[in-house]
Amino acid sequence: MxxxxxxxxxxxxxxxxxxxxxxxxxxxxxxxxxxxxxxxxxxxxxxxxxxxxxxxxxxxxxxxxxxxxxxxxxxxxxxxxxxxxxxxxxxxxxxxxxxxxxxxxxxxxxxxxxxxxxxxxxxxxxxxxxxxxxxxxxxxxxxxxxxxxxxxxxxxxxxxxxEHTYRPSPSYSEGYPDWSLDSSVGSISRKKRAPRWKVLQGEGRAEGTLFGGCIEVMEVLKGTRFWPPHTFWKDKVLFMEATEQMTSLTRLKQIMRNYGTMEVFENISALLFGRWRGYTSQQRREVERIIVRTVTEEFGRSDLPIIMNMDFGHTDPQMILPLGVRAEVDPTGPTLTLKESPLL
Missing domain, CATH: 3.40.50.10740 (Murein tetrapeptidase LD-carboxypeptidase, N-terminal domain)
Known part of the structure; x- marks a missing residue:
């Protein structure tokens, strides 16, 4: 527990x-x-x-x-x-x-x-x-x-x-106006229509324990004593999001392949991604192809539910995701639901 x-x-x-x-x-x-x-x-x-x-x-x-x-x-x-x-x-x-x-x-x-x-x-x-x-x-x-x-x-x-079911926001914003200007304090960039949560693959409901964070930062932890061992990943709902630095497509492919080689995809129950800040529509489509190709073709998890464009990470508004709490992913919605309270 x-x-x-x-x-x-x-x-x-x-x-x-x-x-x-x-x-x-x-x-x-x-x-x-x-x-x-x-x-x-x-x-x-x-x-x-x-x-x-x-x-x-x-x-x-x-x-x-x-x-x-x-x-x-x-x-x-x-x-x-x-x-x-x-x-x-x-x-x-x-x-x-x-x-x-x-x-x-x-x-x-x-x-x-x-x-x-x-x-x-x-x-x-x-x-x-x-x-x-x-x-x-x-x-x-x-x-x-x-x-x-x-x-x-x-x-x-x-x-x-x-039990808590997350709701997608109808709009979102990327970044903030220049913080060196007093007029920017508390301000956001122009709101845009939010892309729908997109199911790349997966049909049945999946349940597991939430765990994840920023893609680039987690790369710094791998191989250290601060990173979980192989046995940790069983039945995890892994979530990832990228910074405003815009990870290159080549680097993303390497990162995804690394998770596969570590047998993370083999063990997790679902894979969630936040919005890809700053990426063009074409780049986002290529990101999706890389993820599906790596998870399915290279590591054989065609059954793994994968959802894109979720409301967490380096855009606003931000969902609050509790690491260590049981959650259910339903690709038919798609929905993400916490199955227990994160707090006493």
Missing amino acids: PVKPRRLKEGSVVAVISPSLAGPYIFPKVYQHGVSVLRDELGLEVVEMEHTRRPNYLMRLNPHLRGQDINDAFMDPGIDAIIATIGGDDSVRVLPHLRIQDIIERPKVLMGFSDTTTLLTYLAYKGMVTFYGPTVMAGISQIRHYPRSLEHLREMLFHPSA
Whole structure:
């Protein structure tokens, strides 16, 4: 059984951490706006850790300081939840500094996406439910543009149910206006009609435990002690999404082939992908061909349900996906349904 944190309530204390990029130091107004959303819209008390706002050069040279903030947040009995300020590219350097057993024994809501994948997947692999969802600066700061997304955040973290079916958003946006401009604070790029969730293959319902994150970040973890062993992958619902850096088609093919060689496709029960930010329609079609060709032709999983264009990752709005929780994938909808509450 996974170790589950307790649900939040009005007045709960949330610590904001910077495990990767020193975003609050670089773009303080975007950060402060996100903090105001947590306070004003959700009724949370927000506290900063010692190094949340420290400059980037200091944080990059001292990953142990970032690890210290994470450890301190988990050890502090007055803190109920922890949310990353933003992603970055080197949070993997923080993992050796975590007091992993102490953290697992004191489960708390931990949420972020992108480079926070390192923390979320490592702790989920070790047995604690974690949450792939918006960060303070990317997603929460802009969430007022998507009222349903704000309600979804409340549903997932404050009022989780024993069963929850995700709903696709009719619109989405990619990225944000220039954060160096005051006029961009809390703003989103132009909304577009959201592509439908697309079933590439699979017919019957599949059930398994959610696990996944950012494709590029998970590549950094493979082969390390922070990555799950072969036996871990049985009956997992694996979800993946790519960054705004736009992974090349050649690289994507290599990554998919690597998962197949590791016998991940052989063991998982379903495969989910977020929206492909920045890709043209032609590039998205080629992405789909690569995925199906690799999974089906090269590794023989023509029965594996695969769904594309789902509402998580580097576009808004963002679904919140709890790693370590049982979920059902139904290609006929298509639908994704949590089969248990992620929180106590």
